[in-house]
Amino acid sequence: MQASGKQERKLLQQHERERKYWKKWSVGWNVFSVVTLVVAYLENALLATRETVDNTYYHWFLIAYIAYLVIVYVVGQVTHGGVRSYSGHFAQLNSSIGILLIVQDLITEKFAIMELPFFVSFAQILQQIHEDAKLLWESTLSSLGLWAISFVVGTLIGVVLGLLMGRYRQFNYWAFPYLKVIGIIPAAAWMPLTMVIFPTSYLAEIFLIAFSVWFPVAFMTIGGVQGISKDYFESAKTLGFSEAQIVRKIVIPGALPSIFIGIFTAMGLSFTMLVISEMIGAKVGLGWYINWAKGVGNYTQVYAAIVIMALLFSIIFAIFSKVQARLLRWRENGN
Amino acid sequence: MSLLEVNNVNRVLTDNNGAQVNVLQNINFDVQQSEFVSLIGPSGCGKTTLLRLISGLDRPEGGTVKVKDELVTKPDASRGYVFQHGSLFPWETIRDNIAAGLRVTQGRHFDKQLVDRYIALMGLQGFESAFPHQVSGGMAQRAALARSIIMHPELLLLDEPMGALDAFTRADIQNVIYRVWQQTKTTMILVTHDIDEAVYLSQRIIVMTPRPGQIKQIVTNPLPYPRQRTSDDFLKFRQTIQDLLDFGSHDQLVTDSKEKAK
Numbered sequence: 001m002q003a004s005g006k007q008e009r010k011l012l013q014q015h016e017r018e019r020k021y022w023k024k025w026s027v028g029w030n031v032f033s034v035v036t037l038v039v040a041y042l043e044n045a046l047l048a049t050r051e052t053v054d055n056t057y058y059h060w061f062l063i064a065y066i067a068y069l070v071i072v073y074v075v076g077q078v079t080h081g082g083v084r085s086y087s088g089h090f091a092q093l094n095s096s097i098g099i100l101l102i103v104q105d106l107i108t109e110k111f112a113i114m115e116l117p118f119f120v121s122f123a124q125i126l127q128q129i130h131e132d133a134k135l136l137w138e139s140t141l142s143s144l145g146l147w148a149i150s151f152v153v154g155t156l157i158g159v160v161l162g163l164l165m166g167r168y169r170q171f172n173y174w175a176f177p178y179l180k181v182i183g184i185i186p187a188a189a190w191m192p193l194t195m196v197i198f199p200t201s202y203l204a205e206i207f208l209i210a211f212s213v214w215f216p217v218a219f220m221t222i223g224g225v226q227g228i229s230k231d232y233f234e235s236a237k238t239l240g241f242s243e244a245q246i247v248r249k250i251v252i253p254g255a256l257p258s259i260f261i262g263i264f265t266a267m268g269l270s271f272t273m274l275v276i277s278e279m280i281g282a283k284v285g286l287g288w289y290i291n292w293a294k295g296v297g298n299y300t301q302v303y304a305a306i307v308i309m310a311l312l313f314s315i316i317f318a319i320f321s322k323v324q325a326r327l328l329r330w331r332e333n334g335n
Numbered sequence: 336m337s338l339l340e341v342n343n344v345n346r347v348l349t350d351n352n353g354a355q356v357n358v359l360q361n362i363n364f365d366v367q368q369s370e371f372v373s374l375i376g377p378s379g380c381g382k383t384t385l386l387r388l389i390s391g392l393d394r395p396e397g398g399t400v401k402v403k404d405e406l407v408t409k410p411d412a413s414r415g416y417v418f419q420h421g422s423l424f425p426w427e428t429i430r431d432n433i434a435a436g437l438r439v440t441q442g443r444h445f446d447k448q449l450v451d452r453y454i455a456l457m458g459l460q461g462f463e464s465a466f467p468h469q470v471s472g473g474m475a476q477r478a479a480l481a482r483s484i485i486m487h488p489e490l491l492l493l494d495e496p497m498g499a500l501d502a503f504t505r506a507d508i509q510n511v512i513y514r515v516w517q518q519t520k521t522t523m524i525l526v527t528h529d530i531d532e533a534v535y536l537s538q539r540i541i542v543m544t545p546r547p548g549q550i551k552q553i554v555t556n557p558l559p560y561p562r563q564r565t566s567d568d569f570l571k572f573r574q575t576i577q578d579l580l581d582f583g584s585h586d587q588l589v590t591d592s593k594e595k596a597k
Contacts, residue, residue: 237392330426
C-alpha cells in the first residue's frame with residue numbers, strides 16, 4: 001500500500017476506521033439505545049423504592065448518558081466522519097448497558113430480590129461515592145501515586161536488565177539463570193518478609209509491586225532483543241554506528257514491541273499487587289479503603305471502590321495503549 | 336596503488352558434521368578507484384561471503400583484504416553495504432533512514448540539506464515521512480542506496496540489491512545505480528547472479544565457480560556507456576559470460592535448487 005495524495009490518505013483512514021468500528025450505522029439501534037436509557041430513568045423515577053436510597057446522582061448520571069447518546073446520534077446522522085462510525089458501532093453495546101441498568105435497578109432497590117447489604121444498586125454506589133468523595137479521592141490519588149512509582153521502578157529495572165541480557169552474552173550467562181529462578185516467585189510470597197525488612201510499609205509496598213513488574217518486562221525484553229534481525233545490526237555497523245548508538249537506535253526500538261507486551265502483562269499483575277499490599281500494610285489507598293469498609297460491614301463502600309478501580313485501571317490501560325500505538329506506528333498492522 | 340586489494344583470501348567454515356568446508360579459496364583481485372566491478376556466479380560460489388569479507392563484517396581465515404593499503408578488520412562507514420532486502424530500519428521513516436549514518440557521525444546538527452538532495456536524487460519526494468513497510472520494494476531499495484551513498488563511501492558494496500525485485504523495478508534500480516555511479520564516481524562492487532545486470536553495469540566482471548569458491552576468470556567489458564541491452568555487441572558479450580558460467584552439469588542445477596529451498 002503506497003501513501004500518495006491527500007484523497008488517498010483520507011480513503012485509507014476511512015478504511016482503517018471501518019475495520020475498527022465494523023458495525024454498520026443503524027438508526028434503529030441508535031434510537032433503541034436512547035430508549036433503553038430513557039426507560040431506565042423513568043422506571044427508576046416512577047416505581048416505588050423498597051430500599052432507602054438517594055437517586056439524585058443516578059438520575060444525573062442517566063441524564064448525562066442520554067444527552068451523550070443523543071448528541072452522537074444526531075452528529076452521526078448529519079455527518080459522515082468518525083462520530084458516525086463510532087456511535088453506529090457502539091449503539092448495540094449502549095443498548096445492552098441500558099437494559100442492564102434497568103435489570104439491576106429492579107432486582108435490587110425496586111423489588112429487593114437481591115438484598116442489602118451484599119447486593120446494592122448502581123444508584124446506591126453513586127450515592128456512596130458522592131458521600132465518601134473526599135476520602136475516595138485521596139485514596140485514589142494515593143493508590144495512583146504508589147502504583148506509578150512502583151511501576152516505573154519495576155519497568156526500568158526490567159527493561160535495563162532485559163536489554164543487557166538480550167544484548168550481551170556474558171551478562172546473559174551470569175544473570176539469566178538467577179532471573180528465571182527469582183522472577184518466577186510470586187511477589188505476594190515476599191509479603192511477610194518485606195513488612196519486617198523494610199523500614200516503612202510504603203517502601204515495602206513499592207518493592208512488592210515493582211517485583212511483580214520487573215520479571216515479565218525483563219523476560220519479554222530479552223526475547224525482543226534476541227528477535228531483532230541481524231541485518232539491522234550489520235547495516236548499522238556499515239553505517240558507522242558505535243555500540244551505544246546501536247543500543248539506542250537498533251536494540252531499543254527493535255525490542256519495543258516485546259517490551260510493550262511485557263508491560264501490559266505486568267500491568268495486570270501490578271494492579272493485583274497494589275490492592276493486596278494496600279490491604280495488608282497501608283493506612284491509605286483504595287485497597288485499604290476496601291479492607292476498612294469490610295471491617296465496618298459497609299459493602300456499598302466496597303462496590304464504590306471497585307467501580308473507581310475499574311475506571312482508574314481502564315484509564316491507565318487506555319493511556320498505555322495510546323502510547324503503544326503511537327510508538328509502534330511503524331509496524332505493518334498497528335497492533 | 337589500487338583502492339582495494341584482495342590477496343590469497345580463504346574462507347573456511349565448519350559444517351554441522353564438523354567437516355571443514357572451503358567456501359572461498361585463494362581469491363586474488365584488485366579494484367581501482369572509481370571502478371565498477373561485478374562478482375557473478377551460481378549460488379553457493381561464495382560471492383556474498385567475499386563481499387562480507389571486503390566490508391569487514393566477517394574476517395577471512397587466510398589472506399588479506401586491504402583498502403588504500405590498510406587492512407580491513409571491521410565494518411565502517413567508508414565501505415557502504417546495500418543488502419538484498421535493503422534492511423532499512425522499519426522503525427524509522429524514509430528520511431530518518433537516509434539520514435541514519437549522518438546522524439551518528441555528524442551528531443544532531445547533521446547536514447539536513449544533503450538529506451533533501453539525496454531524497455530528490457532518488458526520486459523519493461513525497462515519501463519522506465512514510466515508514467519502510469508503506470513504500471514499494473523498489474523505493475525501499477532506493478532509500479537503502481541513498482542511506483549508504485550519502486556517507487560518501489570509498490567503496491560501495493552491493494549485495495544483490497535487485498535480487499528480490501520484479502523485472503521492471505530491477506531495471507529501474509539498475510539505472511539509478513548507473514546514474515549514481517556516473518555522478519559520484521564511487522567505486523562499486525556488485526554481487527549478482529543476473530548476467531544482464533553485470534554486463535549492463537560493470538567495467539569488469541569477476542566470474543566465480545562454486546565449491547570451493549574460486550575466481551574462474553576476470554573479464555573486461557569492452558562495451559561503451561551508456562549501454563543498450565538489445566545491441567548486438569551487448570548480446571555477444573553477454574554470451575561470453577554465459578559460456579563462462581555454463582558448467583554444463585546437471586548436478587549444479589540440483590544443488591542450486593537445494594540451496595534456494597533452504
